[in-house]
Amino acid sequence: MLPRPRPHRAFGPVRLALTAFLAVHVFISAWLVVNVEGVYTEGKPAPTEAHSLVAIDKDRTMIDIEIKRATSFFFYALERDGDASVPVNTSSTSENNTGETTDEIEDDRTSEQAPQSEVEWLSLGRQSIKAALVALVLSELLMLSGFKWRHHLRSLFFLSTLVAFSVVFPACYMLELSGGGEDEGDSTALNTPGANLETVSFVHTNASSDFSLTWLGVHLQADFSGYDLGLVEPENRTAVAANIPVEGSKDASSFIAFESTFDIELGKNLDTLLILPFAWYLLPARDSQTSPETATKTEEE
Secondary structure: OOOOOOOOOOHHHHHHHHHHHHHHHHHOOOOEEEEEEEEEEEOOOOOOEEEEEEEEOOOOEEEEEEEEOOHHHHHHHHHOOOOOOOOOOHHHHHHHOOOOOHHHHHHHHHHHHOOOOOOOHHHHHHHHHHHHHHHHHHHHHHOOOOOOOHHHHHHHHHHHHHHHHHHHHHHHHHHHHHHHHOOHHHHHHHOOOOOOOOOOOEEEEEEEEEEEEEOOEEEEEEEEEEEEHHHOOHHHHHHHHHOOOOOOOOHHHHEEEEEEEEEEEEOHHHHHHHHHHHHHHHOOOOOOOOOOOHHHOOOOO
16 A cells, blocks of 8 residues: 655645546536437337437436337327327216316316426436535535544545435436326326327326346336327227227227336546545645644544
């Protein structure tokens, strides 16, 4: 192991400059990189494949999309009626409204149409990253003072920065995809890449998602299937919305299935933050700013 130098007053500004440089370097780089692979497995769009690369930085989400074997999807888009829709839960709504007064029904409709506040998870994740980087630089600035617990605060803020990048921000991105987790089934379908689905246009839907941890990232798998009313004749849409079409019938051909995988990984420049512990070892700070006897001793950081 390299011998540790004796603490020196000049090491403080050098550590501070290095910390600020690395914080800016990480701040302007990509924080999260997502590889998305999607494929239609059943239905008229199959076997169209969608491949996309998503890079997220401090204020933008950049997406590069490539579509392969898109002929079937092209004809599917031409054939599909994009305005096809039915009221959500028509039958259940009519049953629940039985016996209610007109005013009560109107109140229910008003409450359903009232906008609901949603948490902007990605924005919250960006703010946590910015706060962590600022706190990291300020903790190094605190090392120039004689505060007793400054070493512990610096270590705490350094670990907090790593957690913000490796846990908090990826979690916020996944919550943004899933709509906050309030309705896992519908939200997964709404955010399936390449599908651009509306809940009123797809009926008898089945959506699922699962994720596992990987090295410096997570692996997320999301599947969606349902009957596309845009492929159903207008006079048959209400019947299809009420009951699953009989297998082999014309309306049964409106069934669509889609599978997707997400590989969410940390940005490649984030590992530069690991330089800081080595800098603390090679450029140690003084134990005390007040005692000349202890100013020449090395410290445990």
